[in-house]
Amino acid sequence: MAVPKRRTSKMKKRLRRSGQRWRAIKLNTCSECGSSVPSHIVCPSCGTYKGRQVVVIKDL
Ligand SMILES: [Zn+2]
DSSP, X not given: OOOOSSOOOXXXXXXXXXXXXXXXXXXXXXXXXXXXXXXXXXXXXTOEETTEEOSOOOOO
16 A cells, blocks of 8 residues: 655645635625625525525514
8 A cells, every 4th residue: 555755744734724724704784684694695684695585584
């Protein structure tokens, strides 16, 4: 079985993993009701996405 000749250095490992860093979700404001909503997610308060009604929200 093939085995690596050299141990991967700390810098090489860190540089490789720099691209898989966790990033906080981007918050957008809803165009219909104006509330802050995570991007690429249907608005939980009015149920619209890209100016289109997607989910019907039932008021309790
Ligand atoms: Zn909304």
